Amino acid sequence: MFVVHIENLDLNLLKALEILLDERHISRAATRAHITQPAMSRALARLRVACDDELLVRTPAGYELTARARTLQDELIGVMRSIRAMFDDIDFDPSTASGSLRIAASDYPVSLLGSRLFPTFTREAPKMSLIVTPVAPSSFVDLDQGRVDLVLTPLAAPEHLARQPMFTEDFVCVLARSNPLRAERLTVDDLTSHGLASVGGMHPQQTIVLDQLERLGAHATAEIRVPTFSAAISAVRDTDLIAVLPRRFANRHADEAVRIAEAPEEIAGFSYWMLWHPRVTDDREHQWLRSLVLRVAEEATAD
Structure with a gap:
């Protein structure tokens, strides 16, 4: 198990650790910290002892972080912000902050x-x-x-x-111009009979559209699930699938191969x-x- 005895750790090393993990280069880290390269090398040596880990390992492409160093880097983000907030009474100035x-x-x-x-x-x-x-x-x-x-x-x-x-948004349907559907507003039956190109959500939550269709008791006969809205537009080209996408995104990214129709009235908008x-x-x-x-x-x- 990884253990650091904080009573034996010079907390001044935290800043050196933060910079070293960010720069992955001793000379650049020293320059950024306004200390000499030997001083930064000594700080790294002390950190390796304190953490019982190499932290930075030399490779043909330069220094790389160890697995423990990557974990420490993530944890340091919150830790250093909290420490700075404890002692910083000066208003934050983005023009000079790092x-x-x-x-x-x-x-x-x-x-x-x-x-x-x-x-x-x-x-x-x-x-x-x-x-x-x-x-x-x-x-x-x-x-x-x-x-x-x-x-x-x-x-x-x-x-x-x-x-x-941040903003509210409603949905529209994006489908290939070759799709036989011609109505300006599609129905829930159109979506379920032609199938969906849907965008996967965070597991175990469903996408907003699929969740609404499920509440309506509607189920698509076929589906392609993709990770992004851009991929959903690609998925409907030359198919009979329909993508239900945010209106602003569809308006900005639709091309001549697809057309935009109004979504079924039952499909509600959402807030971001x-x-x-x-x-x-x-x-x-x-x-x-x-x-x-x-x-x-x-x-x-x-x-």
Whole structure:
């Protein structure tokens, strides 16, 4: 079992550990920490003893993190933020701040918000990193444990998580132009008889559309399940399948091979939520990130 005796650990090493795991290079880490390379090498040696792990191993391609180092890197995100919040009475300034922020999101909010979010983030926080990962079954646990800062999702989430709606959305149907259906608004029977190209949700939760169809007692005769909305559009080309997708996404990504029809009236729209752990509600850095995402979402959905 991995054990660190904290009473024997110089907590000043945590900052060195954070930088070393991020840079994966002793010289660059030393430069970033404003110390000499020998001093950083000594810090790494002490960390290896304290952690009973090599942390960084040399390979032909450079240093790589050990499995334990990768776990430590994830845990340090929340730990270092908490430590800084304990002692930092200065207002957070994104223009001078460093470090990383992490968002878990599906391809839809990334596609919808990315063209504004990424340039705005790099402009306002030029020394910070933004890491976006796919929403996964572990995403809510990752929020609990500080491995991600925000989760952007329309799916039901644990009650203890803080949340705020970003925007509302409704559905449309995307189908191949060769599909024999010609109506401007499709019916539930159309969906079930022609089959669906659906987008898989977080297990064990179903997708919003499939869940609604199940409540209506309707079941598709055939289905292709894909991981992203983009793949769903590809799946309907040259088939009789139908993809039920968010309207904004369909309007932006449909091409000449497909057409858009109104979804059945029984298929309700949804809200997209921004979720975070309550412990960071008052954290200045996190407040800035949430404000940025909401500002970008408002701009993107006003188009």
